Amino acid sequence: MEHIVIIGNGISGVTAARHIRKLSDKKITIISAETEYFFSRTALMYVYMGHMTFEHTQPYENWFWKKNRIELKKGFVKTVETENKTLHFQDGASLTYDKLIIATGSKPNKFGWPGQDLDGVMGMYHKQDLENLEKYAPNNKVCKRAVIVGGGLIGIEMAEMLHSRHIPVTFLVRENSFWNGVLPEGESNMINREILSSGIDLRLSTNLKEIVADENGNVKSVIIDETGEELPCNVVGLTAGVSPNIDFIRDSGIEIGRGVKVNRYLETNVEGIYAIGDCAEQHEGIDQRRPIEAVWYTGRMMGETLAQTICDNKTQYKPGHWFNSAKFIDIEYQTYGWVWAQAKEHESRFYWEHEDGKKCIHINYDKTTREFIGINNFGIRMRHEFFDKILNEKRTVDYVLEHLADANFDPEFYKLHEKEIVAKFNQENNTNIQLKKKSWKRIFSKA
Amino acid sequence: MKAIKQTGLVLFLLGLAVFIGTIFTGSFSLKQAELDTFLKEQNYKSEVIGEALQKAVVTSNDLNIFQFSSAVRNAYATSNNHYDDLIAKYDAEKNWDEKGKQFQYKISGKPHSLSFSLAKSAGKGPAPDSTGLMWFLTFGLAIIGALMYIVPDVILLGKPGIKNNGVFLNAATNRGWIGWFAFIFLVTFYILLYFFPDYIVNWVYLVDPISNSISGNLASQWFLYGFLYCTVMSVMAVRMYIKYRHNKYQILRTTSVLFFQIVFAFLIPEILVRFEKPWYDFKNAFPLDYDFFFRWNLEELLASGAFGLFILVWGIVLTIVVVPVMVYFFGKRWYCSWVCGCGGLAETLGDPYRQLSSKTLLSWRVERIIIHSVLIFVLVMTGFALYTFFSGEGQVLGIKTQTIQDIYGFLIGSIFAGVIGTGFYPIFGNRVWCRFGCPLAAYLGFVQRFKSRFRITTNGGQCISCGNCSTYCEQGIDVRAYAQKGENIVRSSCVGCGVCSAVCPRGVLKLENGPEEGRINPTDVLLGNDVDLMDLVNKK
Numbered sequence: 001m002e003h004i005v006i007i008g009n010g011i012s013g014v015t016a017a018r019h020i021r022k023l024s025d026k027k028i029t030i031i032s033a034e035t036e037y038f039f040s041r042t043a044l045m046y047v048y049m050g051h052m053t054f055e056h057t058q059p060y061e062n063w064f065w066k067k068n069r070i071e072l073k074k075g076f077v078k079t080v081e082t083e084n085k086t087l088h089f090q091d092g093a094s095l096t097y098d099k100l101i102i103a104t105g106s107k108p109n110k111f112g113w114p115g116q117d118l119d120g121v122m123g124m125y126h127k128q129d130l131e132n133l134e135k136y137a138p139n140n141k142v143c144k145r146a147v148i149v150g151g152g153l154i155g156i157e158m159a160e161m162l163h164s165r166h167i168p169v170t171f172l173v174r175e176n177s178f179w180n181g182v183l184p185e186g187e188s189n190m191i192n193r194e195i196l197s198s199g200i201d202l203r204l205s206t207n208l209k210e211i212v213a214d215e216n217g218n219v220k221s222v223i224i225d226e227t228g229e230e231l232p233c234n235v236v237g238l239t240a241g242v243s244p245n246i247d248f249i250r251d252s253g254i255e256i257g258r259g260v261k262v263n264r265y266l267e268t269n270v271e272g273i274y275a276i277g278d279c280a281e282q283h284e285g286i287d288q289r290r291p292i293e294a295v296w297y298t299g300r301m302m303g304e305t306l307a308q309t310i311c312d313n314k315t316q317y318k319p320g321h322w323f324n325s326a327k328f329i330d331i332e333y334q335t336y337g338w339v340w341a342q343a344k345e346h347e348s349r350f351y352w353e354h355e356d357g358k359k360c361i362h363i364n365y366d367k368t369t370r371e372f373i374g375i376n377n378f379g380i381r382m383r384h385e386f387f388d389k390i391l392n393e394k395r396t397v398d399y400v401l402e403h404l405a406d407a408n409f410d411p412e413f414y415k416l417h418e419k420e421i422v423a424k425f426n427q428e429n430n431t432n433i434q435l436k437k438k439s440w441k442r443i444f445s446k447a
Numbered sequence: 448m449k450a451i452k453q454t455g456l457v458l459f460l461l462g463l464a465v466f467i468g469t470i471f472t473g474s475f476s477l478k479q480a481e482l483d484t485f486l487k488e489q490n491y492k493s494e495v496i497g498e499a500l501q502k503a504v505v506t507s508n509d510l511n512i513f514q515f516s517s518a519v520r521n522a523y524a525t526s527n528n529h530y531d532d533l534i535a536k537y538d539a540e541k542n543w544d545e546k547g548k549q550f551q552y553k554i555s556g557k558p559h560s561l562s563f564s565l566a567k568s569a570g571k572g573p574a575p576d577s578t579g580l581m582w583f584l585t586f587g588l589a590i591i592g593a594l595m596y597i598v599p600d601v602i603l604l605g606k607p608g609i610k611n612n613g614v615f616l617n618a619a620t621n622r623g624w625i626g627w628f629a630f631i632f633l634v635t636f637y638i639l640l641y642f643f644p645d646y647i648v649n650w651v652y653l654v655d656p657i658s659n660s661i662s663g664n665l666a667s668q669w670f671l672y673g674f675l676y677c678t679v680m681s682v683m684a685v686r687m688y689i690k691y692r693h694n695k696y697q698i699l700r701t702t703s704v705l706f707f708q709i710v711f712a713f714l715i716p717e718i719l720v721r722f723e724k725p726w727y728d729f730k731n732a733f734p735l736d737y738d739f740f741f742r743w744n745l746e747e748l749l750a751s752g753a754f755g756l757f758i759l760v761w762g763i764v765l766t767i768v769v770v771p772v773m774v775y776f777f778g779k780r781w782y783c784s785w786v787c788g789c790g791g792l793a794e795t796l797g798d799p800y801r802q803l804s805s806k807t808l809l810s811w812r813v814e815r816i817i818i819h820s821v822l823i824f825v826l827v828m829t830g831f832a833l834y835t836f837f838s839g840e841g842q843v844l845g846i847k848t849q850t851i852q853d854i855y856g857f858l859i860g861s862i863f864a865g866v867i868g869t870g871f872y873p874i875f876g877n878r879v880w881c882r883f884g885c886p887l888a889a890y891l892g893f894v895q896r897f898k899s900r901f902r903i904t905t906n907g908g909q910c911i912s913c914g915n916c917s918t919y920c921e922q923g924i925d926v927r928a929y930a931q932k933g934e935n936i937v938r939s940s941c942v943g944c945g946v947c948s949a950v951c952p953r954g955v956l957k958l959e960n961g962p963e964e965g966r967i968n969p970t971d972v973l974l975g976n977d978v979d980l981m982d983l984v985n986k987k
Binding site: 011040042043046049050051052053056057058059061164165197198296297300301323325326327329330332334381382383384385388409410411412413414415440441443444 | 607609612699906908913918927
């Protein structure tokens with residue numbers, strides 16, 4: 001029986017394993033050094049915040065793996081010997097495979113800051129980070145202040161986490177507005193305001209110079225580059241992005257760039273070895289995507305796709321229309337299609353913001369053809385299927401606005417803003433778009 | 448703010464302590480005249496009981512409620528034993544005539560209930576004598592204290608939005624010691640209420656004036672329970688309003704259950720009594736209202752003229768027409784989460800405990816077996832009751848209808864619905880009864896599962912499997928298992944509370960009443976992955 005070995009029990013590896021089991025009877029082993037069972041990494045923050053226990057982050061009960069004959073092995077892979085298809089573990093053990101899936105995800109970036117390895121400095125990525133946080137920041141008596149360095153999604157989540165336990169947080173962001181490499185100005189500003197109004201000390205255009213130790217090797221303070229100011233603190237969160245976690249294959253002959261190089265079938269240069277998820281790097285970005293996408297959803301899709309290939313239905317990785325979502329403290333964010341931070345030349349934009357400053361949408365469309373390109377929505381939920389269909393059918397921005405009621409995915413009885421949005425669009429663009437009533441028929445008709 | 452909260456907590460606990468302490472106050476004894484009145488009202492044929500009761504409770508000794516209860520129950524026992532001895536004696540003598548006569552002298556009814564009705568007129572002490580003051584020191588302090596504890600959350604919780612911070616770090620909401628204390632308190636309360644009402648007669652005194660002003664009668668323990676129910680729901684609804692103030696669905700839903708509880712389950716029935724009509728809760732559908740078809744109820748309704756007939760017809764129409772039609776259009780949520788009293792308590796008092804329901808596959812299996820067994824039980828029992836009613840016989844297939852009714856009333860009506868159903872909130876989550884026991888939920892569930900426009904729609908591939916939805920599902924549904932597959936959630940147990948949708952950080956879930964067609968949509972490959980499905984199917 002063919003033995004499929006998967007390194008990494010994150011969403012990519014586990015999705016691959018589950019789908020291989022659905023499609024075949026192969027022997028499957030998942031290796032992880034982090035935890036015994038699969039958990040949802042994105043939920044770690046809710047454990048610290050007390051919304052859930054760690055067990056709640058595990059989507060499958062512990063018996064699931066045995067029942068589905070997916071073997072779980074706890075261990076840290078040190079090297080991969082591709083010639084005789086063997087994995088060597090740190091503890092000296094080894095394991096042979098027929099096919100190998102590398103799904104080791106990523107690790108937090110460290111940029112060589114002085115003091116970056118002190119006790120009390122951590123990322124927010126692994127289960128161990130969570131345990132560290134419980135140790136160094138259980139409450140605001142032990143941790144009088146925390147400093148977060150880096151302005152992305154994990155940074156703001158970590159700030160929210162610490163804030164939930166009433167620990168004062170200073171948030172150092174290199175850019176001059178939060179996540180403005182991804183978000184257009186309006187949205188980025190909105191999140192700046194959200195962070196500040198939550199009582200988090202947000203400092204834009206600010207870099208970390210060094211982390212200072214006390215006599216015991218613990219964090220004592222940080223020094224800010226621009227001003228030289230010293231901020232006393234007990235915990236430093238480093239959240240300046242992630243990079244592929246692939247150190248163990250550097251000498252294996254598997255081609256790597258920043259990540260493990262794969263083709264559209266998620267195959268590496270070595271036959272029978274594949275890479276998926278955060279650690280995989282496409283030779284060229286697909287569509288307008290980046291070669292490496294450290295996104296939960298793409299990891300899952302790669303797992304689904306690769307399972308097909310491994311089970312003799314060779315399938316290209318063809319991610320559909322781009323989508324993503326996040327939550328910035330109390331503001332939910334979803335995006336469908338492309339809305340770049342800066343409009344491209346052929347693009348036209350429409351931005352609407354609610355008067356309370358907590359809801360907005362940003363629509364991107366082609367100037368000449370008026371084809372809809374993408375939408376950012378903040379504080380309003382939108383229907384994924386709707387936009388997927390719109391993008392498939394290459395509908396115009398006018399069509400989207402006309403059918404905005406079909407797109408709304410907010411809970412029942414919520415206040416609707418469609419009229420206001422369409423009115424603003426009409427006013428700005430001299431159009432006469434009439435909002436249509438929501439239609440179940442349209443919503444559920446399959447294109 | 449914190450100081451207000453802490454003061455509130457102290458006041459609440461003080462109110463609670465006085466409330467509990469009230470049980471032990473006062474003294475109970477009767478004057479001969481009072482006893483005579485009681486005996487006359489009860490119309491006992493026994494000659495022994497009067498004497499026995501007189502010895503026991505016509506006294507100048509200060510009996511506390513426990514001594515009083517025991518004295519009264521002894522008197523009943525003395526009387527009944529006396530006639531049992533006679534029965535045995537005549538039985539031995541084969542004197543069937545005399546033996547048969549003795550049965551009429553035996554006193555039926557639960558001893559604690561009889562003792563309650565006697566105690567109700569025998570008490571002296573703070574509760575019956577300074578009712579207003581004592582009401583303030585118990586209900587008053589507890590309400591003020593609870594509100595002082597709850598209202599500062601408007602500011603302390605921060606901006607509107609889902610704030611479950613610390614839920615699993617708190618001893619009250621994480622099966623910690625406070626949770627266990629709440630559990631013991633609630634279970635004890637229900638046991639007293641159902642089985643030892645005489646022990647809490649002092650509490651009933653506290654609501655006498657209120658009962659009197661609504662129905663014109665003094666309170667029973669059920670009036671006390673109804674009043675307490677409405678009070679607890681109102682106070683905890685304030686908490687819901689604050690916690691979910693960003694969520695209109697939750698606010699409307701809370702208002703709706705509160706309205707139906709106070710108006711339909713509490714005020715209207717009591718006012719009906721004032722107009723000498725039968726006590727009836729118009730929203731309480733069979734089989735949750737399991738004694739609707741019992742002989743005593745049917746006879747009472749038939750005896751109250753056109754109005755009774757109207758209730759009878761309404762009760763039947765509610766069950767066989769309104770319920771399925773409404774479930775078809777709106778799912779069972781219209782009842783379980785917008786109307787039902789049990790649901791109302793679960794959504795207000797129980798909301799802090801919703802995350803404690805078990806989501807294991809095992810509990811799902813157990814749940815389906817138990818809830819459907821209860822449904823079968825209630826249907827069989829009702830069949831017996833109706834057969835008995837129309838045929839005039841007392842038994843079916845050698846089983847006494849009364850016996851099966853008593854078993855149901857004890858096991859399901861009291862132990863399951865009350866003691867476990869509410870008492871276990873702090874340990875098993877807030878919908879223990881709805882999830883495992885309620886026969887109406889099982890019935891509504893069948894309709895919802897097979898013929899309804901309701902489902903929870905999931906937003907394609909946006910789920911990050913974080914587990915908030917499953918954790919906060921009071922019905923123990925593993926919502927995430929569906930969401931991460933992009934499948935609509937169509938489950939008989941879903942009561943449509945909407946909290947999974949509220950706690951989802953990615954906007955994945957939406958409660959919808961859409962077209963029935965395509966409601967169940969198992970997905971092979973999730974949205975976002977451009978695999979040609981037809982191609983995939985053809986290759987298989």
